[in-house]
Amino acid sequence: MAATEIEQLIQILSKLPGLGPRSARRAALHLVKKKEVLLSPLSHALQRVEETVKTCSTCGNLDATDPCTICTDGRRDDSVICVVQDVADLWALERSNSFKGRYHVLGGTLSALDGIGPEDLKIDTLVNRAQSSLVTEVILATSATVDGQTTAHYIADCLENCDVSVSGLAHGVPVGGELDYLDDGTLSAALSARRKME
């Protein structure tokens, strides 16, 4: 068997999404063989992330500063908040380069099955932000899944007393599809053809 130290590394790597026990073993071996060019840089990158990256207390993005660079960027539009389930979706939208407003990361969707209720998501803070006079529109960019759409409708109800227009992403996002899997063009099209939530 491999040395205990390598076994521990394999065990931790196999917990990463996309890496099973076998690919974790390959990855560990690759790291050990490429100590200088891979293992050491990865070790340092992890330490840097551990030390610097925090959750933005305004929007929920992950960044080296709190508030994050998106929240503090003066060139972005304060009047629109785009609500996403996860930081990965925020990144996907940023990569699509089609949105210049602010974001709000929910941290998931409502889910009866997983026992996730409104109190488990950052909905209160969204409502607080939407009450600002600066905000005129909230785009609900949750997934086109049942849970994603249930969440969007729930949030639309919560925002009823705020003076904002509430919209959802246009059809164009494949039904059942997760945002992070889409190409930039589809995301961009779905965003620009967004429709008002009924």
Add this chain to the structure above:
Amino acid sequence: MAATEIEQLIQILSKLPGLGPRSARRAALHLVKKKEVLLSPLSHALQRVEETVKTCSTCGNLDATDPCTICTDGRRDDSVICVVQDVADLWALERSNSFKGRYHVLGGTLSALDGIGPEDLKIDTLVNRAQSSLVTEVILATSATVDGQTTAHYIADCLENCDVSVSGLAHGVPVGGELDYLDDGTLSAALSARRKME
């Protein structure tokens, strides 16, 4: 976009075998979200491996000690050396629990295409080891690929003047198959039915 620190982490993760840019992003995000239970343990595991793991100067295995625990294990059979291409293959054989001799890691196969010649592999040191009066058999457990079999024949020739019996793994290893992909049973059967190299 994500913070520079996270981008750097994603970039390094995407160099691991089995992780593309997209899965590297997922993995990075997962790590950041699970700082205490995943990022920090991974960071420490990497540091431990970086500090402790070295290549065994006898057999080429990776371990915390040099010579490695397999080379120093008094219960193992000194009379048989099993020659493998890579440390991953050594680990696969150890998992199959079917070999109790010593190992020798070549560090690859001869390859005209990749310009890998005999001097790039640990063949000299194998011949040295095979000259010991303790050694009576060398098992060539290279892959059943063209390069693997070419390498096996080349090594068999090099060992001609040593007083050892040279064997290859039995047919049972699928042609074109790499050792590390096989289940333990197949490996075990191929090993016990090993045949003498002509």
